[in-house]
Amino acid sequence: MVRAERVILVGTADKGESARRRGLQELDELALLVEQAGGEVVDRYLQARDNPEVGLGPGALQEVAQRVLELDSGVVVSNDDLAPSRLHQWARVLGPGTRIIDRTQVILDIFAQRAFSREGRVQVELAQLQYLLPRLRHSGTAPSRAGAGIGTRGPGETHLEMDRRKIRSRIKALEEAIETLQKERAARRRRRQHHRVPLITLVGYTNVGKSTLFERLTRRAQLAQDALFVTLDPSVHRILIPGVGPALLTDTVGFVERLPHTLVAAFRATLDEVVEADVLLEVLDASKPTLDQQQEAVEEVLNDIGASHIKRIKVYNQWDKLPADTIKPQDGIAVSARYDQGFAGLYTAISHALEDFFIDQWLFVPWNDAVVWKRIYQEATIIARHDTEDGSRMLIRAPRAVLPGLIHLSDDP
Numbered sequence: 001m002v003r004a005e006r007v008i009l010v011g012t013a014d015k016g017e018s019a020r021r022r023g024l025q026e027l028d029e030l031a032l033l034v035e036q037a038g039g040e041v042v043d044r045y046l047q048a049r050d051n052p053e054v055g056l057g058p059g060a061l062q063e064v065a066q067r068v069l070e071l072d073s074g075v076v077v078s079n080d081d082l083a084p085s086r087l088h089q090w091a092r093v094l095g096p097g098t099r100i101i102d103r104t105q106v107i108l109d110i111f112a113q114r115a116f117s118r119e120g121r122v123q124v125e126l127a128q129l130q131y132l133l134p135r136l137r138h139s140g141t142a143p144s145r146a147g148a149g150i151g152t153r154g155p156g157e158t159h160l161e162m163d164r165r166k167i168r169s170r171i172k173a174l175e176e177a178i179e180t181l182q183k184e185r186a187a188r189r190r191r192r193q194h195h196r197v198p199l200i201t202l203v204g205y206t207n208v209g210k211s212t213l214f215e216r217l218t219r220r221a222q223l224a225q226d227a228l229f230v231t232l233d234p235s236v237h238r239i240l241i242p243g244v245g246p247a248l249l250t251d252t253v254g255f256v257e258r259l260p261h262t263l264v265a266a267f268r269a270t271l272d273e274v275v276e277a278d279v280l281l282e283v284l285d286a287s288k289p290t291l292d293q294q295q296e297a298v299e300e301v302l303n304d305i306g307a308s309h310i311k312r313i314k315v316y317n318q319w320d321k322l323p324a325d326t327i328k329p330q331d332g333i334a335v336s337a338r339y340d341q342g343f344a345g346l347y348t349a350i351s352h353a354l355e356d357f358f359i360d361q362w363l364f365v366p367w368n369d370a371v372v373w374k375r376i377y378q379e380a381t382i383i384a385r386h387d388t389e390d391g392s393r394m395l396i397r398a399p400r401a402v403l404p405g406l407i408h409l410s411d412d413p
């Protein structure tokens with residue numbers, strides 16, 4: 001087994017007790033990120049300064065260098081983003097044997113491990129190269145600290161030895177590929193629109209249990225729904241929700257605090273599933289004391305991508321870890337994805353949230369109007385009908401988005 005890389009975390013904070021606490025909390029989160037990226041945190045270093053935005057002072061940097069030696073650490077992770085000039089300054093002090101990465105790179109690394117779709121892989125590679133380009137040494141070759149490990153993995157890793165010119169042309173090719181993929185995705189979405197069913201998207205802080213919930217919700221439904229399985233984007237699955245009917249469920253990449261803005265932009269297409277959703281399930285890990293932090297991070301990302309107006313159901317997951325007499329939340333649903341608990345309440349909440357997705361409407365459909373009959377069977381539910389010689393007068397329930405087409409096609413005398 002490969003030994004985990006020994007990592008030292010470094011951050012800065014304003015002077016004062018509350019700033020310090022906040023700084024330590026951020027390092028806690030960074031530690032979580034580093035562990036998820038496969039590293040082992042052996043030390044944390046937080047410098048309190050009057051103006052933390054200037055970064056770590058030279059004395060502090062020397063101290064970090066000392067600890068690197070003492071603790072036999074190969075990687076220093078900065079909580080603050082390192083501009084290229086700062087990176088070179090650190091590299092001079094910490095020496096060539098130490099790999100220096102920052103929070104953005106750790107996040108990129110985690111994204112790289114999670115991106116499975118072609119579009120996701122292309123986006124990660126692009127973000128990695130855009131990040132790498134200004135940080136290459138002026139000699140035109142990759143930094144000597146390059147090598148396999150946290151911050152260097154993913155589709156971009158094969159380019160670490162490339163020169164700038166090649167990287168630039170690769171970036172251009174990737175941008176073109178993304179444009180094509182986005183067009184394809186838009187076309188797919190338009191086709192999906194045609195048989196519109198509600199889109200439910202799971203969002204939430206990283207590691208709260210989104211994928212577990214996704215699996216539970218889809219597996220159950222797929223058992224009942226095997227024949228209706230439609231090929232969609234791999235992360236989108238059709239499910240059956242009691243009281244609602246068919247819906248699409250999407251899992252998304254986990255959010256983290258201070259998700260870098262460039263990354264948010266790079267992942268826009270993937271996050272389109274969030275923006276397009278009819279309902280968001282905001283999954284929280286109820287067993288963690290960091291609930292507020294989880295919610296803030298989610299809030300920030302949703303604002304960034306313009307999804308804060310979408311209906312949202314708070315899903316307090318991992319409820320099984322709490323004492324049995326814990327009071328249930330008023331503003332959401334308590335569930336345990338792992339133990340299939342609380343799903344009935346979740347389905348009810350989803351069906352309430354989707355109330356205005358559907359609309360009930362009386363229509364008259366002539367017997368010979370095959371087109372409308374077909375659409376009604378495919379896209380609507382017949383709630384009541386009264387047949388006459390010429391056709392059928394019926395009350396249907398249909399998604400709001402498809403109704404105008406149906407009314408246009410048929411005359412209601």
Ligand SMILES: Nc1nc2c(ncn2[C@@H]2O[C@H](COP(=O)(O)OP(=O)(O)OP(=O)(O)O)[C@@H](O)[C@H]2O)c(=O)[nH]1
Pocket residue numbers: 204205206207208209210211212213252253254255317318319320321335336337338339
């Ligand atoms: N006890 C308990 N553990 C859970 C529950 N739901 C998820 N987990 C565990 O929490 C961990 C994270 O679950 P995931 O479903 O991968 O979380 P995620 O939100 O998809 O995480 P990312 O995709 O990494 O952002 C896994 O080890 C799960 O087994 C739950 O309801 N109870």
Ligand SMILES: [Mg+2]
Pocket residue numbers: 210211212251252254
């Ligand atoms: Mg997941």
